Each structure stands twice: as structure tokens, then as C-alpha cells.
Amino acid sequence: MIGALALLLVLLAPPARADEAFVTSQPAETLSIVDLASRKVVATLPIPGKPAGIAVSPDGTRAFVTSPDGKALSILDAATRTVTYRVEVGGGPLGVAVHPSGSPAYVADWYQHRVVAVDAASGAIAGEVKVGDSPSGLAVTPDGALLLSADRDSDAVSLIDTATLTRLASIPVGARPFGVTIDAEGSRAYTANVASNDVSIIDLAARKVVATVKVGERPYAVALAKGRAFVTDQYDSTVSVFDTGTLQKLVAIPVGDYPEGIAASRDGAFVYVACWEANTLEIIDTATLKVVDTIPVADGPRAFGAFIRRTRE
Numbered sequence: 001m002i003g004a005l006a007l008l009l010v011l012l013a014p015p016a017r018a019d020e021a022f023v024t025s026q027p028a029e030t031l032s033i034v035d036l037a038s039r040k041v042v043a044t045l046p047i048p049g050k051p052a053g054i055a056v057s058p059d060g061t062r063a064f065v066t067s068p069d070g071k072a073l074s075i076l077d078a079a080t081r082t083v084t085y086r087v088e089v090g091g092g093p094l095g096v097a098v099h100p101s102g103s104p105a106y107v108a109d110w111y112q113h114r115v116v117a118v119d120a121a122s123g124a125i126a127g128e129v130k131v132g133d134s135p136s137g138l139a140v141t142p143d144g145a146l147l148l149s150a151d152r153d154s155d156a157v158s159l160i161d162t163a164t165l166t167r168l169a170s171i172p173v174g175a176r177p178f179g180v181t182i183d184a185e186g187s188r189a190y191t192a193n194v195a196s197n198d199v200s201i202i203d204l205a206a207r208k209v210v211a212t213v214k215v216g217e218r219p220y221a222v223a224l225a226k227g228r229a230f231v232t233d234q235y236d237s238t239v240s241v242f243d244t245g246t247l248q249k250l251v252a253i254p255v256g257d258y259p260e261g262i263a264a265s266r267d268g269a270f271v272y273v274a275c276w277e278a279n280t281l282e283i284i285d286t287a288t289l290k291v292v293d294t295i296p297v298a299d300g301p302r303a304f305g306a307f308i309r310r311t312r313e
Contacts, residue, residue: 019265020309021272022063023281024051025298031065032297034281039293043081047074053096054305055105062120064105066093073107073118078309085123089116096305097138099162106147108135115149117165129165131158137179141186150177150191157191159207169207173200179221192219192231199231213247215240220260221304225268226286232259232273239273241289251289256280261303266310274303
């Protein structure tokens, strides 16, 4: 009887939902949504203004897309695949990140050298803070206390208090930092430095760079999984991998042409790479350090930011 009841509960339970990748394609002006279980594109949404940056809220309810040419942030209901707000932020919105609570979203304004905070529920501008020159990638610590901005043309990372939107420090890093990623503990940040072909590792408590690791040519962004850093090397069409403990470089994995955005699955089993010129989302198995699948997406995928929607609990 107990066995039959358990079977009935399993049959009546709602099906588990697969995680999804939200991939911005800049020339195509679209957002491709990829089901990561079937590894197929399941929806394609028009996003005007040459979309580039993407961030999905930690609870998976919203997605935020920047359009540099449109000077706007689109806020989407991730489940219904609809745009709820298109917020005019001005300047050149590029990187975007979301507070762990789900709001606000933070938008890097490349041209006006500031970060704009946008309320996720209303689409209202909640404030702004001046940072260094040409802010690109953004990341928020897991506790939500700090926001980091990779200030490309200042060769530095701004450290911002999210409660007051106050810039606390500017930390020198390598040349032309673009993507920035924070580890799960909130203790270290990793910047991909486009011009110096390396990754700077920042101790956030000490507010200084504690190590630098050489990678391939024109690194764009960093993902972290299984105690390793995965770095997209645009000009080499590879993903460089190094051990975050020993800092030893392990391998350069060949991928499609001009890899840009990169993100890890929640269990660290896979890393997903958007390849701009190949028009693909490629999947790396973190155990074998090899590409195991290639998914065609719309023209010019960038997926710059936290583009994985985690839907299975």
C-alpha cells in the first residue's frame, strides 16, 4: 500500500523543469532561450537596440537585458517570455547584474561612467553611482552587500556599497578589465583583462589583487566551477582553464570562433559558452574538459552576464 501511494505521489507531482540559457544575440536583436536538458532553442524573443548584457534573477522569475544602441534595459517575465518594462537609462548600457534579493538590477553605463540601479518590480530608476571610465561587467556579492564594476578604461574595479550606492574603493587590476565574476563565498573576484591577456584575482576583504594568471588572447569573461576558472579567449577561440587554488593553468579548450559570455551550471558539471562568430552556445563537460555539444543560436551571441535561469529546485 505504501509503495502504491508513493508511486501515485510521484505520478501526480509536477514535472521537474530544466534550467535554461538566456542568450543575447546583438546583430540579430534577439534573445534565444535554450532548454538545457533537451539542448534546444525553445523560444526566440525580439529585443531591439542591439542587446548585449543579460542577468537572470536568482529566483529565476525575471531576466534583464541591456540594449547599448537603444539606451535601454528590458525587464522580462522569464516564465511567460514577455517584456514587462523597457526602461530608458540613457548613455550606453552594457553590463547588468541583479541583487540576490531580486531587486534592484544594476546597469553599467559605458559612456556616462556610472552604474544605474533600476527597481525590478516597477521599472523605476532607483539611483546611480559614478564609477571609473567605461564600466562593463558587473557582479554582486552573494550577501548583496557589495557591487563590483569592471571599469575597462580605468584599468580598475570599483567597489560599491549597495545599501547607499556609494563607491568605496577603486582597485587597480590588469589592462582593460571587461568581465568580472565573484566566487560563491563572496571572498574573491576574478576579472578578465582584455589588453593584458590575464585574469586578476581580487581579495575583496583586503581590497587588492592577490594573484594574476596568464590566459589566452583577449579574455572576455570568467566562469567558476569545481575549483576551476574558465575564461573565454576571444581571439584564440579557446576557453582557458586554471585551478583556483594552485593557479596552475590546466588546458585551453578549443571552442567556436570568438567566445564571449560564459556561465556554469549550478552543480558545476557543465560550462556554457556563447561564441559570437560561430553563432553557437557550446557546452563543456567540466570533468573531461571537452566540448560535448554545440547548439545553434541567433546571429552574434554575446550572453554577457549571468545568463543561466535556474528553474529546478
